[in-house]
Each structure stands twice: as C-alpha cells, then as structure tokens.
Amino acid sequence: MSFWIYTLVAVIKIALMLFVLLTAVAYIVWLERKVVGRIQNRWGPTRVGPFGLLQPAADGIKFILKEDLTPPHVYKPIFIAAPIIAVVFALTSIALIPFGNSVHILGYDIPLQITDVNTGLLIVLGITSMGVYGIALAGWSSNNKYSMLGSLRASAQMISYEISLGLSLIGVLVLAGTFSLRDIVQSQGGHFPGYIPHWNIFRGQIVAFFIYLTSAYAETNRIPFDLPEAETELVAGYHTEYSAMKFAMFFMAEYANMVTVACLATLLFLGGWNGPIFGPPLLQVLLPVLWFFLKVFVFIFIYIWVRGTMPRFRYDQLMAFGWKFLLPLALANLIITAFVVAVRA
Amino acid sequence: MHLALFLVFGIVCVAGAVNLLIQSHPIQSALSLIVVMASLAVEYLLLGAEFVAAVQVIVYAGAIMVLFVFVIMLLNAGEEERSQGSHIALLLGLPSLLLVGVLLAWSVTHHATDSVRVGSLYGDPRTIGKLLFTQYLLPFEITSLLILIAIMGAVVLASKPEVTPVGPASGLTTGKEK
Numbered sequence: 001m002s003f004w005i006y007t008l009v010a011v012i013k014i015a016l017m018l019f020v021l022l023t024a025v026a027y028i029v030w031l032e033r034k035v036v037g038r039i040q041n042r043w044g045p046t047r048v049g050p051f052g053l054l055q056p057a058a059d060g061i062k063f064i065l066k067e068d069l070t071p072p073h074v075y076k077p078i079f080i081a082a083p084i085i086a087v088v089f090a091l092t093s094i095a096l097i098p099f100g101n102s103v104h105i106l107g108y109d110i111p112l113q114i115t116d117v118n119t120g121l122l123i124v125l126g127i128t129s130m131g132v133y134g135i136a137l138a139g140w141s142s143n144n145k146y147s148m149l150g151s152l153r154a155s156a157q158m159i160s161y162e163i164s165l166g167l168s169l170i171g172v173l174v175l176a177g178t179f180s181l182r183d184i185v186q187s188q189g190g191h192f193p194g195y196i197p198h199w200n201i202f203r204g205q206i207v208a209f210f211i212y213l214t215s216a217y218a219e220t221n222r223i224p225f226d227l228p229e230a231e232t233e234l235v236a237g238y239h240t241e242y243s244a245m246k247f248a249m250f251f252m253a254e255y256a257n258m259v260t261v262a263c264l265a266t267l268l269f270l271g272g273w274n275g276p277i278f279g280p281p282l283l284q285v286l287l288p289v290l291w292f293f294l295k296v297f298v299f300i301f302i303y304i305w306v307r308g309t310m311p312r313f314r315y316d317q318l319m320a321f322g323w324k325f326l327l328p329l330a331l332a333n334l335i336i337t338a339f340v341v342a343v344r345a
Numbered sequence: 346m347h348l349a350l351f352l353v354f355g356i357v358c359v360a361g362a363v364n365l366l367i368q369s370h371p372i373q374s375a376l377s378l379i380v381v382m383a384s385l386a387v388e389y390l391l392l393g394a395e396f397v398a399a400v401q402v403i404v405y406a407g408a409i410m411v412l413f414v415f416v417i418m419l420l421n422a423g424e425e426e427r428s429q430g431s432h433i434a435l436l437l438g439l440p441s442l443l444l445v446g447v448l449l450a451w452s453v454t455h456h457a458t459d460s461v462r463v464g465s466l467y468g469d470p471r472t473i474g475k476l477l478f479t480q481y482l483l484p485f486e487i488t489s490l491l492i493l494i495a496i497m498g499a500v501v502l503a504s505k506p507e508v509t510p511v512g513p514a515s516g517l518t519t520g521k522e523k
Contacts, residue, residue, distance in 0.1 A: 003346075078372065118469060122399035126386075129407030133379070136411065140372065140418045148418070155415055159408065179396075179470055 005108070013114050014095070021094050025255040026056035032304045039308035063248040071142075071241050078141035083242065083249035086134025090256035093127040096120045097263045098182045100273045100289040112289065113182065120181040121173070124264065125166060128219070132158050134253060135221075135228065139238040150237025153315065154228035157218055160322045161225075165215035167330035168208040171337040172200050172268045185272030199271035204340065207333045209269045211326055213302075216261040218322065220254060222303060224310040225318055262299035270295045351391045358384040369425050371417045375410065382406040394468035 037044025045052030098113035139151020229237030275291035361380035390398035
C-alpha cells in the first residue's frame with residue numbers, strides 16, 4: 001500500500017469514526033433521557049421529531065446559539081483550554097479501538113481500526129488518564145469554591161479508581177499474553193464444549209469484570225459515583241461556571257468516555273466482535289461489527305439503567321470502597337489468575 | 346516521515362522546557378512540564394520503545410503531574426515574584442552550564458557513529474518483562490523496596506498525631522510539631 005493511499009484510508013477512517021462517535025454521543029443522551037424518563041414513569045423528550053428523535057439536533061443548535069459567558073473572575077487561558085483538553089483526550093482514545101476484522105476493498109486489506117499499536121491497551125489507559133487534566137483545570141481556573149471542590153473530588157476519585165481499573169485488566173492480559181486489543185479479541189474466539197463462548201468473562205474473569213464495571217463508573221463520574229457534580233451539594237461541580245458550547249464539550253467528553261469504557265469492556269471481557277457468523281459474504285463481513293456494536297449498546301444501557309436506579313454514595317464511602325474493597329479484590333483476582341495460568345502452563 | 350515527526354516533537358519538548366522556566370505562574374509551568382513529558386513519550390514511540398512510551402504517559406504525564414497540579418491547586422499558589430537573582434546562582438550556574446554544554450558536544454561528536462536510529466530500538470513489553478525478571482532482578486526489587494518505604498513514610502506523615510492529654514497550650518504545639 002503506497003503512502004498516499006494509506007493516508008487517504010486513514011483520513012476516511014478517522015472521519016467515519018469521529019462521525020459515528022459524535023452521533024452515538026448525541027443519541028446516548030437522547031436514549032438516557034428516554035430510558036430514565038420511563039424508569040421514573042414519564043415520557044422523556046417527545047416534542048421534537050417522532051419519539052423526540054430530533055432532540056439532540058435541537059440541543060446542539062441551542063448550545064451553539066446560547067451566549068458564551070466568561071465570568072470576570074476566572075483565569076482565562078486555562079478556563080478556555082480546559083474543555084478543549086477534556087474533549088480532545090476523550091475523542092482520541094477511540095483511535096485505538098478495533099471494532100471488527102479487516103475488510104477487502106479494491107484489493108486492499110483494511111483493518112477496521114484507526115491504528116493498531118502493539119501496546120494498544122496501555123495507550124488507551126494513558127490517554128484516558130490525561131483526561132483528568134480537563135476536569136482538574138476547569139475547577140481550578142473557574143475560581144469558584146463549588147467548581148474547585150468538584151474538580152478536587154473528580155481528580156482524587158479518578159486517580160484512586162484508575163488503580164483498581166488497571167489491576168482488573170491485568171488478569172485479562174495474563175490470559176491473553178498481549179497488550180494488543182486485536183490479539184486479545186482473537187484470543188477469545190471459539191467456544192467451550194456446550195456452546196458457552198470462549199469470552200474472558202467465562203474464563204474466570206467474572207470478578208475482574210465487576211471490578212472493571214464499578215471502577216469504570218467512577219472513572220467516568222457517573223451515578224452512583226457522580227460526586228464531582230453532585231447537584232445537591234456542589235451546584236454542578238467543575239462545570240458550574242461554564243455555559244453554551246464549553247459546557248457542551250464537557251458533556252461530550254463524559255459521554256465519549258462512556259463509549260470508550262464500554263468498547264474496552266466489550267473487547268476485553270465480552271469477546272469483542274466474536275459471535276455467530278453465517279449467511280452471504282457481505283453479511284459475514286457486517287455481522288462481527290454488528291455484534292460489537294450490540295455489546296457496546298448493552299453496556300451503555302446498563303449505564304443508563306444504573307443511573308435510573310441507584311442513589312449517590314457519600315464521598316468517604318466512595319474512597320473506602322475503592323481502596324479497602326476493590327483494590328484488594330483486584331489484587332487477589334490477579335494473583336489467583338496468575339497462579340492458575342502458571343499451573344496450566 | 347518519522348524523522349520529521351521526531352524533530353517536530355523534539356522542538357516541542359525543548360520549547361516546553363524553556364516555557365516551564367520562563368512562566369511565572371506555577372500552574373502554567375506544570376502544564377509546560379506535561380507537554381515535555383508527553384512529547385518525550387512520542388520520542389520514545391518513534392524510537393521504537395512503545396512500552397516505555399505508554400508507561401511514560403501513564404506514570405509521568407498522567408499520574409505524577411496530576412499530583413503536581415493537585416498540590417498547586419490545593420495550595421492556591423499565585424504568581425511568583427521576580428527577585429534580582431542571587432550571585433551564587435550565577436557563580437555556580439554559568440560554569441556548570443558551560444561544563445554540560447562541553448560534555449554534550451563532546452559526546453555527540455565522538456559517539457555519533459553508534460547513535461540510536463529512528464525505530465531501531467526493540468522495546469516490546471515481553472522483552473522488557475523478561476529482562477526485568479532475569480538480568481535486572483536485583484535493581485528491580487531494590488526499587489520496589491524503595492517505593493514501599495516511601496509509601497510507608499507517606500502514611501506515617503499523613504496519619505493524625507495521637508492526641509495526648511496534656512495542657513491546652515502545650516497540646517496544641519506538640520500536635521503541630523508532629
């Protein structure tokens with residue numbers, strides 16, 4: 001493949017992925033409002049378009065047209081940079097997520113992934129850990145006690161839960177023996193006797209899966225761990241002073257992070273795009289991608305479901321749960337997994 | 346292509362380092378340091394050390410610098426005030442700058458033949474792991490012990506001093522001393 005074709009393919013893939021991701025973000029917001037509405041016995045958005053389907057577009061237009069206030073007491077350069085930092089790192093990590101096998105177009109073999117790095121998982125973790133800066137700097141530069149408290153909480157929470165999140169993934173890495181997300185998915189192909197799929201969640205990583213799920217909620221600042229923006233105590237937390245598109249950027253970053261976390265969970269625990277494949281050649285290419293998106297959708301739905309049903313933790317409970325329960329559990333899981341793998345080898 | 350990227354990020358790295366020294370606001374210095382760390386990670390990546398690059402981002406740019414920013418935020422450190430500069434700094438600094446410059450120039454000119462080419466390192470996680478647990482096991486274990494001691498020290502320093510029932514005034518001072 002020559003350099004120019006390679007660049008062209010890369011640009012097309014990046015544009016497509018960004019389009020899919022941003023549309024997904026917009027419609028996850030819609031889905032959340034709908035599902036939480038039904039959980040609370042209301043209808044959610046119904047006015048704009050059929051079933052309120054055009055609501056994200058209306059929201060987008062509103063965000064762009066609203067006045068972009070910059071309060072006089074903020075530290076301006078960082079106040080403006082913070083939402084950009086948050087959204088850039090949230091959108092970048094999708095570059096390393098594979099969502100299917102490769103396809104053959106015009107004689108070229110194109111992998112369904114923007115870039116395949118052999119330390120892919122580590123780089124995704126690195127990029128998401130950089131996302132903390134957006135939140136931390138937003139709170140600090142707002143020069144407001146609620147923002148400051150919110151961002152301090154967010155930073156402390158994200159650093160604490162990153163440890164158990166990382167440790168819960170090491171069990172999977174021990175089983176797969178690689179950091180490459182593509183190879184990890186391929187190691188989960190096939191099934192056990194009795195048609196139980198050969199996914200990591202069925203290979204003894206079920207505890208790790210729950211540790212990951214819990215830590216992921218804390219990482220993305222979602223209910224029941226949404227203390228950084230606890231409305232009853234902190235107005236809106238780190239984005240109290242933000243309005244219009246700058247606020248929308250934090251919103252986009254949060255939902256894009258949710259998508260990334262759901263993609264990682266699918267790739268590492270639920271076998272990625274592995275699933276039953278049948279039918280004509282075109283269907284055989286499309287089905288894995290469909291399985292992948294379906295599994296990601298299930299995660300997103302659980303996110304929304306939990307949001308509709310769980311109360312918020314207290315801050316000391318959150319810290320105690322992370323350090324005193326999840327971290328030892330993740331360590332124990334890692335030791336047991338390593339032991340089993342060593343005995344089998 | 347790789348060489349061009351290498352040069353661009355090298356320039357970004359140096360510019361970040363210079364900016365780190367020039368800026369008077371601590372948070373901007375900290376942000377410049379993050380730029381330095383991140384561009385160093387890209388340099389490692391371009392040299393072929395992918396694992397080191399990822400760890401550089403996670404540990405330095407992600408974890409350690411977050412703590413820096415955290416401390417600056419908590420202390421609410423303001424702009425630093427410019428002093429007139431000290432004579433000792435000039436007296437010691439200029440000769441050491443000269444020395445480092447000479448050393449750098451000498452090592453670049455004399456060892457240029459066996460320098461590392463772009464993409465020539467082979468630093469995949471498997472090799473690094475094997476090396477850490479065979480050839481470099483002792484330094485690795487000693488480092489982990491060092492970190493353990495540091496963690497224990499932090500716990501001791503952060504734990505609340507025991508309240509001793511002394512007089513009201515003296516009790517306050519001993520609490521502060523600890």
